[in-house]
Amino acid sequence: MREDQANCISCTNENCFIKKHIHLEQMKIYIEKKRSFVCKKSQQFIIEGAPIQGLYFIYKGKVKTVKTGIHGREQIVRLTKNGDTVGFRGFGTSKRYLIGAYALEDTILCNFSNEDMLEILHTIPEFTFDLMLFYAEELNKSENNIRKIAQMNVRERVIDTLLYIHRKFGQANGVIELDLSRKEIADFAGTTDEQVIRVISSLKKEALIKTVGKKIGLVNVDKLKAEIREHK
Incomplete structure (x- = not known):
C-alpha cells in the first residue's frame, strides 16, 4: 500500500460512520490523525490472525472480507464498497483480526488506530450509539445467513x-x-x-x-x- 490522502470534508460517502459525525467538534482531532492508503487490486490489507490495527473505512473502491474455513479454504463473509467499515469483527474484544480483507479493485482506505477508535468510543456517545446499532444489524444479518445457507x-x-x-x-x-x-x-x-x-x-x-x-x-x-x- 502507498499512502494517499482522502479528504473527509469533501467525502461524499454519507453512510460512512466518520462522515456522519464529521459535524461534531470532537471528531476534528481524530480526522487530522487518521491515515489513508491506496490498496491495489487483489492486495491484502488485513491478515486473519494478525494484531488489530484499528478500523478501516472505504473512501473509494470495493473490498471482500474472508474467513478461513475447513482445509484452509477461504469463505467470503462480506462484500463492501464506498463508505463501508472493514475490520470491525473482533475489534474491542480481540487483539487479533478474526477475518482477512482484500481489495477487489484499486481502493482508497482510511484507517483510524486502535487508540484513536477507543478514544472516540469513550468520548463521542453519538458515534458509539450508531456503532452499537451497526453491530446489532450485522449480527442479525449473520444469523439470517446461517439459517439460509442451512436451508x-x-x-x-x-x-x-x-x-x-x-x-x-x-x-x-x-x-x-x-x-x-x-x-x-x-x-x-x-x-x-x-x-x-x-x-x-x-x-x-x-x-x-x-x-x-x-x-x-x-x-x-x-x-x-x-x-x-x-x-x-
Whole structure:
C-alpha cells in the first residue's frame, strides 16, 4: 500500500460512520490523525490472525472480507464498497483480526488506530450509539445467513448470492458492477467452482441471467427473487 490522502470534508460517502459525525467538534482531532492508503487490486490489507490495527473505512473502491474455513479454504463473509467499515469483527474484544480483507479493485482506505477508535468510543456517545446499532444489524444479518445457507440448495445459494451482489453494487450496461470470479462467487455461496459454473449455465439457458465475458447481468430479477422467496 502507498499512502494517499482522502479528504473527509469533501467525502461524499454519507453512510460512512466518520462522515456522519464529521459535524461534531470532537471528531476534528481524530480526522487530522487518521491515515489513508491506496490498496491495489487483489492486495491484502488485513491478515486473519494478525494484531488489530484499528478500523478501516472505504473512501473509494470495493473490498471482500474472508474467513478461513475447513482445509484452509477461504469463505467470503462480506462484500463492501464506498463508505463501508472493514475490520470491525473482533475489534474491542480481540487483539487479533478474526477475518482477512482484500481489495477487489484499486481502493482508497482510511484507517483510524486502535487508540484513536477507543478514544472516540469513550468520548463521542453519538458515534458509539450508531456503532452499537451497526453491530446489532450485522449480527442479525449473520444469523439470517446461517439459517439460509442451512436451508437452501446449491442453486438457491448461487441465486441468493447474485441477488445480493446486484443489490449491493448495482448494474450498468446490463451487467453487475463488480468483477468476481466463479471461485469468488462459490466462496461467498458456500459451494464449489464447478457447481457455480453449472448453475450459471442453467440460469443462462433459462434467460434469467446473461454473461458478458466474466461479468454477469441479471435479466429477470423478479423470477430470481421468486425462487428464494420462501427463505426470506
